Amino acid sequence: MELVPFSENDAAQLCAWIPDAKANFQWGGPAFSFPLTPDQICxxxxxxxxxxxxxxxxxxxxxxxxxxxxxxxxxxxxxxxIASPTQRGKGLGHQLVALALEKVRVIPNVYKVSLAVFAHNTAAISCYSSLGFVVLPDHTKTRFFNGESWTLLRMERWL
Known part of the structure; x- marks a missing residue:
């Protein structure tokens, strides 16, 4: 597995991976509207x-x-x-996050990596925890999707 720079030419592929409004919100939060478009990504x-x-x-x-x-x-x-639901749960997310952490480690003066994850995304929380991320209880927020309240957790780890 490898991380390669994402370009505007990849935007349509990314949009195709987001099948519905719920997946869009889970992936991008309130930053993107559905349907996701290449213009939004670019x-x-x-x-x-x-x-x-x-x-x-x-x-x-x-x-x-x-x-x-x-x-x-x-x-x-x-x-x-990880785009395909059939590929989830096979360790690809763990590899992906580990590769991202390697990229951050070589940036001078960076000593902390954080992320936000919805509390119901237990597979992601387990993945992040296995890589040393811890939940910051004082940084919990709430987001709303289609009238539902979603708890947003902040996690961080030190490098």
């Missing part, structure tokens, strides 16, 4: 603090992740996605 990845990556496994694009610069000392993992 506008987002043009931001200076966003470093997007396409995830390739056996030369095939299988996912996406962003490194978001929060400050000179902190990066946030955002929009983590």
């Amino acid at each position: 506008t987002h990845i043009a931001r200076e603090e966003v470093a997007p990556y396409l995830v390739k496994h056996h030369q095939e694009a299988v996912g996406y992740i962003e490194l978001f610069r929060v400050s000179d000392n902190e990066y946030r993992l955002c929009r983590v996605l």
Whole structure:
């Protein structure tokens, strides 16, 4: 598995991986509207603090992740996605996050990596915990999707 720079040419593929409004919200939170469009993606990845990556496994694009610069000392993992539901639960997410952590480790002066995850996404929480992330109980938030309340957890780890 490898992370390769994501480009505007990959935006249509990413949009195709987000099948419905619920998946869109789980992946992108309130930052994107559904249906997700290449224009939304291209506008987002043009931001200076966003470093997007396409995830390739056996030369095939299988996912996406962003490194978001929060400050000179902190990066946030955002929009983590293994595209095919049939490929989830096989350790690809663990490999993906480990590769992202390797990229952050070589950035000078960065000592903290954070992320946000919905509390009902227990598989993701388990993955992140196995890589040393811990939940910050004082940073819990609530987001609303279609009248439902979704608890958003903040997790972090030190490098």
